[in-house]
Amino acid sequence: MLNASDILRGYTDTIILAQLAKGDSYGYVISKNVQEITCGALQLKEATLYTTFRRLEEAGVIESYWGSESVGARRRYYHLTDDGRKLYEENRADWEKYRDMISALFGMEDEKR
Amino acid sequence: MLNASDILRGYTDTIILAQLAKGDSYGYVISKNVQEITCGALQLKEATLYTTFRRLEEAGVIESYWGSESVGARRRYYHLTDDGRKLYEENRADWEKYRDMISALFGMEDEKR
DNA sequence: CAATATACATCGCCTGTCAATGTATATCGC
DNA sequence: GCGATATACATTGACAGGCGATGTATATTG
DSSP states (O other): OOOHHHHHTTTHHHHHHHHHHTSOEEHHHHHHHHHHHTTTSOOOOHHHHHHHHHHHHHTTSEEEEEOOOSSSSOOEEEEEOHHHHHHHHHHHHHHHHHHHHHHHHTTOOOOOO | OOOHHHHHTTTHHHHHHHHHHTSOEEHHHHHHHHHHHTTTSOOOOHHHHHHHHHHHHHTTSEEEEEOOOSSSSOOEEEEEOHHHHHHHHHHHHHHHHHHHHHHHHTTOOOOOO
Protein backbone atom coordinates (compact mmCIF):
# COMPACT_ATOMS: atom_id res chain seq x y z
CA MET A 1 0.00 0.00 0.00
CA LEU A 2 1.00 3.52 -0.65
CA ASN A 3 2.67 4.44 2.60
CA ALA A 4 1.83 7.70 4.34
CA SER A 5 5.34 8.18 5.71
CA ASP A 6 6.95 7.80 2.33
CA ILE A 7 4.36 10.05 0.76
CA LEU A 8 5.08 12.72 3.33
CA ARG A 9 8.79 12.55 2.70
CA GLY A 10 9.64 15.32 0.36
CA TYR A 11 6.43 17.24 1.08
CA THR A 12 6.86 17.98 4.78
CA ASP A 13 8.88 21.11 4.16
CA THR A 14 6.34 22.57 1.78
CA ILE A 15 3.42 21.67 4.01
CA ILE A 16 4.97 23.70 6.80
CA LEU A 17 5.89 26.51 4.44
CA ALA A 18 2.28 26.62 3.25
CA GLN A 19 0.98 26.90 6.80
CA LEU A 20 3.36 29.76 7.55
CA ALA A 21 2.44 31.49 4.30
CA LYS A 22 -0.93 32.17 5.93
CA GLY A 23 0.80 33.86 8.86
CA ASP A 24 3.14 33.13 11.74
CA SER A 25 2.27 29.97 13.61
CA TYR A 26 3.69 27.28 15.88
CA GLY A 27 4.19 23.55 15.93
CA TYR A 28 1.20 22.27 17.77
CA VAL A 29 -1.31 24.24 15.70
CA ILE A 30 0.35 23.40 12.41
CA SER A 31 0.21 19.75 13.32
CA LYS A 32 -3.49 19.99 14.14
CA ASN A 33 -4.21 21.89 10.93
CA VAL A 34 -2.59 19.19 8.83
CA GLN A 35 -4.71 16.55 10.48
CA GLU A 36 -7.83 18.58 9.99
CA ILE A 37 -7.18 19.37 6.34
CA THR A 38 -6.56 15.71 5.55
CA CYS A 39 -9.37 14.36 7.76
CA GLY A 40 -6.76 12.59 9.87
CA ALA A 41 -5.27 10.70 6.95
CA LEU A 42 -1.93 12.47 7.10
CA GLN A 43 -0.11 13.51 10.21
CA LEU A 44 3.15 15.30 10.87
CA LYS A 45 4.52 13.40 13.82
CA GLU A 46 6.11 15.53 16.48
CA ALA A 47 9.60 14.19 15.90
CA THR A 48 9.26 14.97 12.22
CA LEU A 49 7.75 18.36 12.83
CA TYR A 50 10.41 19.68 15.15
CA THR A 51 13.37 18.31 13.25
CA THR A 52 11.93 19.88 10.12
CA PHE A 53 11.66 23.25 11.86
CA ARG A 54 15.34 23.03 12.75
CA ARG A 55 16.27 22.17 9.21
CA LEU A 56 14.20 24.95 7.68
CA GLU A 57 15.51 27.53 10.11
CA GLU A 58 19.07 26.47 9.41
CA ALA A 59 18.32 26.91 5.72
CA GLY A 60 17.14 30.44 6.39
CA VAL A 61 13.62 29.98 5.05
CA ILE A 62 11.94 30.40 8.43
CA GLU A 63 12.76 32.30 11.63
CA SER A 64 11.55 31.58 15.17
CA TYR A 65 10.73 33.54 18.26
CA TRP A 66 9.12 32.72 21.60
CA GLY A 67 5.52 33.76 22.02
CA SER A 68 4.59 36.22 24.74
CA GLU A 69 1.80 34.14 26.25
CA SER A 70 1.76 34.65 29.98
CA VAL A 71 -0.38 31.60 30.47
CA GLY A 72 -0.20 27.97 29.34
CA ALA A 73 2.77 26.21 27.79
CA ARG A 74 5.26 28.41 25.95
CA ARG A 75 5.05 28.49 22.20
CA ARG A 76 7.80 28.89 19.66
CA TYR A 77 6.42 30.78 16.71
CA TYR A 78 7.80 30.57 13.21
CA HIS A 79 7.87 33.22 10.52
CA LEU A 80 8.38 32.75 6.80
CA THR A 81 11.36 34.73 5.45
CA ASP A 82 11.46 36.21 1.96
CA ASP A 83 13.57 33.28 0.85
CA GLY A 84 10.99 31.04 2.43
CA ARG A 85 8.16 32.56 0.49
CA LYS A 86 10.10 32.21 -2.71
CA LEU A 87 10.82 28.58 -1.96
CA TYR A 88 7.16 27.99 -1.20
CA GLU A 89 6.09 29.37 -4.58
CA GLU A 90 8.72 27.29 -6.36
CA ASN A 91 7.64 24.14 -4.60
CA ARG A 92 4.02 24.71 -5.47
CA ALA A 93 4.94 25.10 -9.12
CA ASP A 94 7.12 21.99 -8.94
CA TRP A 95 4.30 20.03 -7.38
CA GLU A 96 1.96 20.72 -10.28
CA LYS A 97 4.53 19.23 -12.62
CA TYR A 98 5.41 16.24 -10.49
CA ARG A 99 1.75 15.57 -9.75
CA ASP A 100 0.96 15.29 -13.46
CA MET A 101 4.04 13.18 -14.08
CA ILE A 102 3.11 10.72 -11.37
CA SER A 103 -0.44 10.51 -12.67
CA ALA A 104 0.97 9.78 -16.12
CA LEU A 105 3.34 7.16 -14.71
CA PHE A 106 0.46 5.56 -12.86
CA GLY A 107 -1.31 5.15 -16.15
CA MET A 108 -3.95 7.78 -15.61
CA GLU A 109 -4.60 9.17 -19.01
CA ASP A 110 -5.16 12.79 -18.32
CA GLU A 111 -8.39 13.42 -16.66
CA LYS A 112 -6.72 16.79 -16.96
CA ARG A 113 -5.94 19.46 -14.43
CA MET B 1 13.48 22.66 -3.82
CA LEU B 2 11.17 19.74 -4.16
CA ASN B 3 13.61 16.89 -4.54
CA ALA B 4 13.13 14.29 -7.25
CA SER B 5 14.55 11.47 -5.13
CA ASP B 6 12.19 12.18 -2.27
CA ILE B 7 9.26 12.55 -4.67
CA LEU B 8 10.02 9.15 -6.14
CA ARG B 9 10.18 7.60 -2.71
CA GLY B 10 6.87 5.98 -2.10
CA TYR B 11 5.91 5.93 -5.77
CA THR B 12 8.63 3.72 -7.22
CA ASP B 13 6.74 0.52 -6.47
CA THR B 14 3.58 1.71 -8.16
CA ILE B 15 5.46 3.10 -11.15
CA ILE B 16 6.92 -0.34 -11.79
CA LEU B 17 3.59 -2.02 -11.13
CA ALA B 18 1.98 0.31 -13.68
CA GLN B 19 4.55 -0.58 -16.31
CA LEU B 20 3.99 -4.28 -15.75
CA ALA B 21 0.23 -3.83 -15.85
CA LYS B 22 0.69 -3.16 -19.58
CA GLY B 23 2.46 -6.49 -19.98
CA ASP B 24 5.62 -8.31 -18.92
CA SER B 25 8.73 -6.20 -19.22
CA TYR B 26 12.26 -5.84 -17.93
CA GLY B 27 14.41 -3.32 -16.09
CA TYR B 28 16.13 -1.48 -18.85
CA VAL B 29 12.97 -0.80 -20.83
CA ILE B 30 10.97 0.21 -17.78
CA SER B 31 13.68 2.66 -16.86
CA LYS B 32 13.64 4.16 -20.35
CA ASN B 33 9.86 4.37 -20.36
CA VAL B 34 9.83 6.34 -17.13
CA GLN B 35 12.33 8.81 -18.54
CA GLU B 36 10.32 9.16 -21.69
CA ILE B 37 6.98 9.65 -19.97
CA THR B 38 8.42 12.35 -17.72
CA CYS B 39 10.53 14.00 -20.42
CA GLY B 40 13.64 13.11 -18.46
CA ALA B 41 12.47 14.84 -15.30
CA LEU B 42 12.18 11.66 -13.29
CA GLN B 43 14.46 8.70 -13.45
CA LEU B 44 14.54 5.34 -11.73
CA LYS B 45 18.22 4.87 -11.05
CA GLU B 46 19.51 1.38 -11.66
CA ALA B 47 20.32 0.71 -8.02
CA THR B 48 16.81 1.74 -7.05
CA LEU B 49 15.22 -0.19 -9.87
CA TYR B 50 16.84 -3.51 -9.13
CA THR B 51 16.50 -3.34 -5.37
CA THR B 52 12.83 -2.52 -5.89
CA PHE B 53 12.38 -5.56 -8.13
CA ARG B 54 13.81 -7.74 -5.35
CA ARG B 55 11.49 -6.20 -2.79
CA LEU B 56 8.41 -6.57 -4.96
CA GLU B 57 9.23 -10.15 -5.87
CA GLU B 58 9.79 -11.02 -2.23
CA ALA B 59 6.38 -9.50 -1.49
CA GLY B 60 4.85 -11.77 -4.12
CA VAL B 61 3.43 -9.02 -6.30
CA ILE B 62 5.74 -9.74 -9.24
CA GLU B 63 7.47 -12.82 -10.62
CA SER B 64 10.59 -13.01 -12.76
CA TYR B 65 11.96 -15.24 -15.48
CA TRP B 66 14.90 -15.05 -17.85
CA GLY B 67 14.13 -14.05 -21.40
CA SER B 68 14.87 -16.44 -24.23
CA GLU B 69 16.82 -13.97 -26.37
CA SER B 70 19.63 -15.79 -28.15
CA VAL B 71 21.32 -12.54 -28.97
CA GLY B 72 22.36 -9.51 -26.94
CA ALA B 73 22.50 -9.18 -23.18
CA ARG B 74 20.21 -11.45 -21.20
CA ARG B 75 17.04 -9.93 -19.87
CA ARG B 76 15.17 -10.71 -16.70
CA TYR B 77 11.49 -10.26 -17.36
CA TYR B 78 8.94 -9.46 -14.70
CA HIS B 79 5.31 -10.45 -14.56
CA LEU B 80 2.55 -8.95 -12.41
CA THR B 81 0.85 -11.51 -10.16
CA ASP B 82 -2.82 -11.32 -9.24
CA ASP B 83 -1.84 -9.82 -5.90
CA GLY B 84 0.29 -7.36 -7.83
CA ARG B 85 -2.58 -6.22 -9.98
CA LYS B 86 -4.75 -5.78 -6.94
CA LEU B 87 -2.04 -3.74 -5.24
CA TYR B 88 -1.68 -1.64 -8.35
CA GLU B 89 -5.37 -0.77 -8.38
CA GLU B 90 -5.31 0.04 -4.69
CA ASN B 91 -2.30 2.30 -5.07
CA ARG B 92 -3.91 4.16 -7.95
CA ALA B 93 -6.97 4.80 -5.81
CA ASP B 94 -4.79 5.86 -2.88
CA TRP B 95 -2.88 8.23 -5.11
CA GLU B 96 -6.00 10.14 -6.09
CA LYS B 97 -6.71 10.74 -2.43
CA TYR B 98 -3.17 11.65 -1.43
CA ARG B 99 -2.80 13.86 -4.48
CA ASP B 100 -5.81 15.93 -3.50
CA MET B 101 -4.69 16.06 0.12
CA ILE B 102 -1.25 17.35 -0.80
CA SER B 103 -2.77 19.92 -3.11
CA ALA B 104 -4.99 21.03 -0.25
CA LEU B 105 -2.05 21.15 2.14
CA PHE B 106 -0.10 23.19 -0.38
CA GLY B 107 -2.85 25.75 -0.34
CA MET B 108 -4.26 24.99 -3.76
CA GLU B 109 -7.93 25.63 -3.43
CA ASP B 110 -9.39 23.03 -5.60
CA GLU B 111 -8.94 23.68 -9.18
CA LYS B 112 -10.74 20.39 -9.02
CA ARG B 113 -10.19 17.12 -10.70
C1' DC C 1 -5.89 14.83 42.18
C1' DA C 2 -5.65 11.86 38.30
C1' DA C 3 -6.42 12.27 33.56
C1' DT C 4 -6.09 14.80 29.53
C1' DA C 5 -4.78 18.59 26.52
C1' DT C 6 -1.35 21.83 25.28
C1' DA C 7 3.47 22.47 23.82
C1' DC C 8 8.34 21.60 22.83
C1' DA C 9 12.49 18.63 22.34
C1' DT C 10 15.96 14.72 21.39
C1' DC C 11 17.86 10.01 20.51
C1' DG C 12 18.40 6.22 17.77
C1' DC C 13 16.34 3.05 14.46
C1' DC C 14 14.50 1.94 9.93
C1' DT C 15 14.00 2.11 5.14
C1' DG C 16 14.29 3.69 0.41
C1' DT C 17 17.30 6.16 -2.91
C1' DC C 18 21.58 6.50 -5.16
C1' DA C 19 26.75 6.95 -6.38
C1' DA C 20 30.15 3.97 -7.41
C1' DT C 21 31.61 -0.04 -9.21
C1' DG C 22 31.62 -4.37 -11.66
C1' DT C 23 30.19 -7.89 -15.29
C1' DA C 24 28.97 -9.16 -20.12
C1' DT C 25 27.31 -8.73 -24.99
C1' DA C 26 26.35 -6.10 -29.33
C1' DT C 27 26.80 -2.35 -32.59
C1' DC C 28 28.62 1.64 -34.97
C1' DG C 29 31.89 4.73 -36.84
C1' DC C 30 36.43 5.23 -38.40
C1' DG D 1 40.14 -4.30 -36.04
C1' DC D 2 39.09 -1.38 -32.20
C1' DG D 3 37.53 2.24 -29.09
C1' DA D 4 33.19 4.24 -27.88
C1' DT D 5 28.62 3.65 -26.87
C1' DA D 6 24.32 1.17 -25.99
C1' DT D 7 22.11 -2.65 -23.91
C1' DA D 8 21.37 -5.22 -19.59
C1' DC D 9 21.80 -6.81 -14.76
C1' DA D 10 23.70 -6.64 -10.01
C1' DT D 11 25.75 -5.32 -5.32
C1' DT D 12 27.78 -2.43 -1.64
C1' DG D 13 27.87 1.20 1.40
C1' DA D 14 26.52 5.92 2.50
C1' DC D 15 22.99 9.23 3.37
C1' DA D 16 18.81 11.46 4.81
C1' DG D 17 14.16 11.91 6.33
C1' DG D 18 10.29 10.04 9.07
C1' DC D 19 9.10 8.28 13.45
C1' DG D 20 8.62 5.48 17.98
C1' DA D 21 9.93 6.16 22.42
C1' DT D 22 10.82 9.05 25.89
C1' DG D 23 11.21 13.23 28.58
C1' DT D 24 9.95 18.03 30.27
C1' DA D 25 6.43 21.52 31.81
C1' DT D 26 1.93 24.00 32.36
C1' DA D 27 -3.26 24.28 32.39
C1' DT D 28 -7.90 22.40 32.63
C1' DT D 29 -11.57 19.37 33.93
C1' DG D 30 -14.33 15.96 36.08
